[in-house]
Amino acid sequence: MNGKIIRIISNLYTVKIDDMLYGCRARGIFRQRGITPLVGDNVVIDSDNNLIVKILPRKNELKRPVIANVDNAIIVASVKKPNLDLLLLDKLIALVTYNDIEPIIVFTKLDLLTAEEKIEIDNLRSYYESIGYSVFYNNETARIIKCIKDKIVVLAGQSGAGKSTLINRLTSKYNIETREISEALGRGKHTTRHTELYDIDNALVADTPGFSSLDLSMIDKEELKDVFIEFRKYTCKYRDCLHNREDDCKVKKEVEKKEILLSRYSNYLKILEEIK
Ligand SMILES: Nc1nc2c(ncn2[C@@H]2O[C@H](COP(=O)(O)OP(=O)(O)OP(=O)(O)O)[C@@H](O)[C@H]2O)c(=O)[nH]1
Numbered sequence: 001m002n003g004k005i006i007r008i009i010s011n012l013y014t015v016k017i018d019d020m021l022y023g024c025r026a027r028g029i030f031r032q033r034g035i036t037p038l039v040g041d042n043v044v045i046d047s048d049n050n051l052i053v054k055i056l057p058r059k060n061e062l063k064r065p066v067i068a069n070v071d072n073a074i075i076v077a078s079v080k081k082p083n084l085d086l087l088l089l090d091k092l093i094a095l096v097t098y099n100d101i102e103p104i105i106v107f108t109k110l111d112l113l114t115a116e117e118k119i120e121i122d123n124l125r126s127y128y129e130s131i132g133y134s135v136f137y138n139n140e141t142a143r144i145i146k147c148i149k150d151k152i153v154v155l156a157g158q159s160g161a162g163k164s165t166l167i168n169r170l171t172s173k174y175n176i177e178t179r180e181i182s183e184a185l186g187r188g189k190h191t192t193r194h195t196e197l198y199d200i201d202n203a204l205v206a207d208t209p210g211f212s213s214l215d216l217s218m219i220d221k222e223e224l225k226d227v228f229i230e231f232r233k234y235t236c237k238y239r240d241c242l243h244n245r246e247d248d249c250k251v252k253k254e255v256e257k258k259e260i261l262l263s264r265y266s267n268y269l270k271i272l273e274e275i276k
Pocket residue numbers: 108109110111112138157158159160161162163164165166177178179180181182183208209210211
């Protein structure tokens with residue numbers, strides 16, 4: 001029988017097959033060969049012996065949290081408390097895109113904004129949508145659920161942005177304690193060992209502890225411009241143009257014409273500076 005690992009606690013694996021859950025152990029041969037089954041793995045189980053006998057090839061393997069076969073990352077960005085951090089948002093989009101994972105942007109805490117501030121966020125949303133991303137507000141639960149159906153999804157975003165709250169809004173099944181993870185977060189072994197996929201109408205969603213800084217140093221400076229997807233369609237004078245100080249740079253022209261959002265471009269330059 002084929003299923004998916006949705007939870008691992010020490011060497012006990014919870015495998016989901018349709019709507020049934022099986023507690024399994026892994027065949028000894030995996031350990032001998034140094035293979036570790038991961039949350040998100042598609043596996044074959046021997047249901048008579050509750051044993052994982054085969055791990056199917058992975059499409060990708062995320063390190064934090066440790067999950068295999070991730071389709072989407074929901075980037076949770078609060079617009080207040082903590083204040084909207086567009087540099088962090090663009091960094092996360094870049095990092096996720098670099099890992100061949102499709103980002104979904106969800107803004108939270110719009111209820112804390114004045115009407116004028118709300119218009120600014122509406123405009124931002126329109127820009128990110130216009131370049132090809134799915135963007136939602138956290139009260140649009142039905143649309144979010146539709147967007148992630150049948151996918152493996154990780155949540156990403158600042159501590160306190162509202163990631164756990166979002167899961168609770170999408171489903172009443174789990175009642176995750178909000179702020180729970182960050183308070184317990186001692187970078188301990190337990191957090192990673194207990195990565196769990198929550199089943200939300202057949203989407204499998206991993207809650208993730210927040211973070212304050214993000215390292216993009218694995219991206220080469222030549223690769224960065226390709227993960228700013230709206231830059232891709234412009235051909236500059238120099239083929240390897242970094243859209244920085246080169247002349248005849250089409251991207252810079254589009255920024256001047258306000259076709260490219262200024263914050264996107266300045267965040268690109270900031271990240272470029274960081275990884276150089
Ligand atoms: N006003 C308002 N508060 C919200 C909203 N979403 C979340 N919150 C509050 O923000 C606080 C932090 O929410 P959490 O869901 O714990 O944040 P988190 O991203 O899981 O944080 P970490 O686990 O630390 O990474 C909680 O007090 C929530 O009640 C929202 O849309 N509006």
